[in-house]
Amino acid sequence: MENRVHTSLGVLIGGVHTYFPKEIIRGISKEAEKEHINIFFFLGMQTKVFLKQVLGEHSNAFYDYQFNTIYDYSQIGGLQGLLINYGTIGTYLKENNVRIFAQRYNDLPSVFLTEKINVANCYSIISDxxxxxxxxxxxxxxxxxxxxxxxxxxxxxxxxxxxxxxxxxxxxxxxxxxxxxxxxxxxxxxxxxxxxxxxxxxxxxxxxxxxxxxxxxxxxxxxxxxxxxxxxxxxxxxxxxxxxxxxxxxxxxxxxxxxxxxAMGELAVRNMMCILNGEExxxxxxxxxxxxxxxxxxxxxxxxxxxxxEDRSEETGRLRHEIIEKQQQFVEFQRKSWLLPMMVRELNECVDDERGFCLRIMDTMKVMGVSSSYLFLLDQPIVYDGESDWTCPENLRLAAHCRNGETFAYSLEERPLVTRERGIAQMTEDGGDHQYMVYLLFSSERQYGLLVCEVPIKDLSFYYVVSLQIGLALHNYELNKIEALHRQQLFQDMERIREQNRELDMKSAYDQLTGLLNLRGFTERTKKICEDGKRRKAHLLYGDLDHLKEINDTWGHAEGNFAIKACADILKSCIRGSDMIARIGGDEFSCLVFSEMDTFDTILKDRIIQACKEFNERSRKPYYVELSVGIQTFELENYEDIQLANISADQILYEAKKNRRKSIKKKNNEL
CATH class of the missing domain: 3.40.50.2300 (Response regulator)
Structure with missing residues (x-):
């Protein structure tokens, strides 16, 4: 088939669930097909009367006002003219004023059906x-x-x-x-x-x-x-x-x-073509x-x-045709009734990326027998309350399409923007003749975009229901994305809190000066060791830095801190990394060491004495850094055993202090 650029007309029409608007659509469709004109029906659908009949006075068709916004999308339709059935639109507008409505759209030549109009670039056809x-x-x-x-x-x-x-x-x-x-x-x-x-x-x-x-x-x-x-x-x-x-x-x-x-629909198309050709x-x-x-x-x-x-035969044939058509419609309805819940389930299954989700919508339309359909989405959903001023959005993009049975979806970065110069008609142009139904995709106050699809006139109402389901699926997808972002943010917040808690634990369990456990950290660690209830041989060391006061008073607190850190390093060098060592007070240290050796307490004490000696020989400080220690060997099974060992180790330390130097100040020849 030779590709051609079509004349594209838009039709603004409401109440398409009723007989007369459908007849107008049929007439427009017939004449457009004859003249190879592409038509875009911007459909206003109202649910209020149906819901009221089914649900009574308590029915809620509050969001019907959304349908009044679909007509504005024709302004970025890339169209050459508009056919407007105002009689099915004005009733539902917030301000039912045909002149204001006509002026809103008369940038394009407009033929008004079922309404008299006296506005430039607007023409009228109305019944008697x-x-x-x-x-x-x-x-x-x-x-x-x-x-x-x-x-x-x-x-x-x-x-x-x-x-x-x-x-x-x-x-x-x-x-x-x-x-x-x-x-x-x-x-x-x-x-x-x-x-x-x-x-x-x-x-x-x-x-x-x-x-x-x-x-x-x-x-x-x-x-x-x-x-x-x-x-x-x-x-x-x-x-x-x-x-x-x-x-x-x-x-x-x-x-x-x-x-x-x-016939009025056919005439409207003929009149529009005359207008476009410059005729009166x-x-x-x-x-x-x-x-x-x-x-x-x-x-x-x-x-x-x-x-x-002959007349009777013609009437019988007409009735037979009607019966066959109704039977076909019933079969078709049954088939679609099965397809619809399947479609809803398919669309509401979680999809990881938006491109995949849009592709799923197009694949669903294809399964339902729609050979040509287009999904246009806003960059961000529009929240519209029906009361504030409404203007046609400028961020509508082509997200996906199904052409001749082939589906395709764009990535977010590649979606083409719909503009007045390159509108919906240009983005759907494929050289063929088409008559598209344009449905608004929304859920409650949130608008997501448009579904443009080529479906039979008899199926208008069914695909209106489909469009509502797609709108709901888009809303669910949006909520899932928000939930995923919230989960990610929550995970990051929890990780940050965990890190802060780790830092707090470090600060609360460790001594900042020496990097050793503090008294709290030492106590919690020893309690955890006792939780398994195993009996083992342990050695508890209590140690004091000798004459810290003398160092502080003579050389200042900075040297006192140096001596405390030096003690910590000496003790760490004398025990294994798996053993516990803590600074439990200003100049007080404690170690918990596990060893089955009978003489381990003596060995540990000798290690500490030797380590202090080696440190003092190389320190070039005017004072000695030395520790008095008390070591208690005991059988550890529960925390009470450690508490008793504390008392004994402290007493042994007290006795050891009696043998420390009188002064830790070095003589000149010892420097």
Whole structure:
């Protein structure tokens, strides 16, 4: 296939879970395919009505506001024009003002569907809502003699809704029928307005008919009437607006107004191409048509009568096709229902690196049958509360893609940045024709980026659920990364604390001057030795530096410290490294030595005397460094044995001190 650079259009559209927006999408898709135009549908999805129906008033769709931000990503779409279905967007905006919205996007030529707009570079296509609704009410009055006709409005501030309401009011007025406030109910275009219909019927038990501003709300009306035992088409007449796909399948089939969303979508694409070619495009009010069926009380033979065998055959073929399509959709739904939990499990398994995680997302999309998909991620997640000002982010990057069944993920450093000059359309351009759905990836207040994927229109809602799961997986991955960083930081903190504790232990257990154990360290070590309960022969030495006071008083404390360190070195030279030696006081030392030799105490004492002699011969100090020692030999089994040996060694030391020099000052000839 020859590569070509396509014209790329963006479509901003909400409410895509309902019939009419889907029809618009189908029309845009059909015309774009015909003209080889690439389309990017920026999808606003709302969950509130569904959650309320399932969970009641306590449902929480608080984060639906996130969907309103997806439209801004079209500003970095690299697009040539925008098709905007404002009727499905404005209702959910914080400020429902079509002019402000149009000015936000009119850097590009824009075609607005279901909305009238008078802003530069903006063009409009809208249904003839007024005439369509007027014809419904007039039919009920003139053909069925209805006088008390109730009305369920669409969303507040919606142009379609306002025009349809005006058509209702004017038709009633033209036939001199009074409209009272209790005859009007506020709806939201969803199928889940049962409470509003119940209340409307409670206030109007004598109602002849209810006119709904769209088909979805009319389905709710049929459900409520059946619940009340009212036979639609006999006891009360109901009508809708849209001619939705289910309008023929309701019981009885629904009288409605055809507004051809598919044709309007096709026209929107044609108009945009004319605009891009520099041609003038007029405002268009697209005609509507009354479709009469049994829900308004008309009999089938008077409206949708099948008069010939050919007609019957065509109708039978259509129904057979619908049945086959529904069966296929059911099988497809079952398959995807199995795939979805597998996908969730796959994505939430721990992956060591972000590139691998993004690749896993693309592989998951591939397994689900999506041949082309793109994952765009923000450098850092954006926290958006729905109240503060929102602007399109400037740090969106292409993280991974699946093209023609081949998956690829970029490293963090290599991810291409999305800009207005090189936008989403340029980064997804591969020479082929594509129609991409663009889903926002978020979890609660945190936005992570976009999923751009080529999926069938019938699967829009399913891949919306997939996008939510991917958003949740991204959130979990972010939490795992934070947790890993916290673990690493905790490990480093614990290591630092351990090092500090080791230093504190050293300081608390060792003498800073000599580097020997202090009294605390000596005591703890000896207690640990006694913990094993083994009996062994030991020798406990108590030693004093002779005449430390004389050294301090005569030569100063620096020399006193030198003499103490010299004593420590002398004692260390006389025992093994595995034996314990400590400075337990200012001039006091203690050693614990293990030896089975019977005369070891005498040998140790002689070693110390000889070591002192050798030191003094080479020290060139004006004083002698000498130790008086007392050694007690004993059997060590528990700590109490050492305590008793302490007493004996101390007494022996006391006796030894009596034999020390009277003065440690050297004579001149001894220096």
């Amino acid at each position: 809502n007024y005439q369509g609704l007027y014809s419904v009410v007039e039919h009920l009055i003139t053909e069925h003699g209805c006088k008390r006709i109730l009305f369920v409005k669409g969303p507040v501030g919606n142009t379609d809704s306002n025009e349809r309401f005006q058509g209702y009011q004017d038709a009633m007025k033209a036939h001199d029928l009074t409209v009272q406030p209790q005859m009007i109910a506020q709806g939201d275009y969803s199928e889940f307005i049962d409470e509003s219909v119940e209340e409307l019927l409670d206030h109007n038990p004598d109602a002849d008919a209810i006119v709904f501003a769209n088909d979805e709300m009319a389905y709710s009306g049929c459900r409520v009437c059946r619940k009340r035992g009212l036979q639609v088409g006999k006891d009360i007449l109901l009508t809708g607006f849209d001619n939705g796909e289910l309008s023929r399948q309701t019981d009885p089939p629904l009288t409605t107004v055809l507004q051809d969303g598919k 495009v007029p405002f268009c009010r697209y005609p509507t048509k009354l479709v009469v069926r049994e829900s308004c009380g008309c009999m089938r033979q008077n409206n949708e009568q099948i008069q010939s065998e």
